[in-house]
Amino acid sequence: MRIALTGSSGKLGSVVLNELRAAGHDVIGMDIVGQRGPGFVRVDLTDYGQVVDALTAVNDQHDGFDAVVHLAAIPAPGIAPDIATFHNNMPSTFNVFWAAIRLGITRIVYASSETVLGLPFDVPPPYIPVDEEYPARPESVYSLVKHLEEQLAIELVRWHPDVSITALRFSNVMVPEDYEAFPYDADPRDRKWNLWGYIDARDGAQAIERALQVAPPGFDRFIIAAADTVTTRPNAELLAEVFPDVPVHGDLGEHDTMLSIVKARRLLGYDPQHSWRD
Template sequence: MRIAVTGGSGKLGRHVVRRLAEDGHHILNLDRVGERNEVQVFVDLSNYGQVLDVFLGLDDRHSGFDAVVHLGAIPAPGIVPDAATFENNMLSTYNVFQAARRAGIKRLVYASSETVLGLPFDVDPPYIPVNEEYPARPESTYSLVKHLEEQMARELVRWDPELSIIALRFSNVMDVQDYAAFPSFDTDAMARKWNLWGYIDGRDGAQAVARALENGRAGFEAFIIANADTVMRRSSADLAAEVFPKVEVRKKLGEHETMLSIDKATRLLGYVPEHSWRNHQPDRTTHIEN
């Protein structure tokens, strides 16, 4: 397919661009930052005219797209003032969705967020593992925008029954170099309780995008995207019992099983994580020289 990726220069975006190109798709990265090259176009997503124009065609580059992957956004709360987060992220997503519709693009995959589940869980989650079945609980302006984007997507597919919009509720994105810090998390169970000790390897995040493009159907769906394990060496059952003693645990948890349920993504998209931080730890074997 011919695919536009917004925010393809970001932490997750770089993995997505690489994965989709390796899968044989023709990719154009639409971003305000990055290096000038044959797959990069500098676009201000908050400017509707620019977004629509590049979706319709671009001299010497392309004459249209089959799909859009929308990752471009201020990526977390607290980076800029709340009003700036709301204005940039909400407007950019509206522009991307609306311009895609005007350009006749029917397949959209975009980055929602685990934050809509109720992070940082200062109020207990309704049950563990959390899933997509309970109403959104945004606790920040950033999360509020993610919730409103999902609501907007639901209305757009109602207007256009042929449109497919998939929201991927990504967990905290990690690169391999981030894994060196993971063993230190074991000293304090509360340090990462804010997202139930979850994470997503950037390569597995890219896999989820690829699966969504391949297997998405008309309409709207939201999926939690996390890795299969937690960031902790301690067992998931012990963590849940210590930090959330009053919360119902609805299934027997595997030793390090994620508490951000990926069952729906596995069932409907074929998403199965392939990476774990546990495979990237330094060898601690003591070698004794004779």
């Protein structure tokens, strides 16, 4: 596919760029920062005119796209003032979705967030492992925007039934260099905020490619996490200490992720290959 990748200079985006190209796709990176050169377009996604222009054609770099992967955003709460996070992330996503649909691009995959599950779980989750079945519980402006983006996607595909929009609720993104800090064993409460989850950026790229390949028209959302936790402490021990009253659904295993990837495995064919334990 010829793919427009927003946020191509970010932590996840830079890995996704390399992985999608290695898989044979023609990928044009788009970001507000980055090095000038072939395969990159500098664009302010909060400016709708720039987004339309960038997705339409840029000199001799491309003349349109088969798909859009939208990863650009202020990537977490607390990085910028809440109003800045909202004013950057919400318009950027609307502009990308709206421009893509107007231009006839019917395959969109984008970064939602594990935060819509209720992070940092100061109010315990309804059950463990958490999944996509219970209503969103945003606890920050950043998370609220992610929830609103999903609602936006739901309405857009209702208006345009031929369009596929897939929201990937990525866990805490890690690259191999980050594994020097693992395992997180000292105090289980240090990482209870996302149920001791993470995602290797390379597996994040795999999930994106799977969604590009197989997601049908319409909207769907998927938790995307590694298959294991960030600690050597057994799951039963963690839950007994931190979430003793939360119901457990099924067998958690000793170190299996508590951010359920069952749906992503079943419908996308997602199969995480990377672990800090390697």
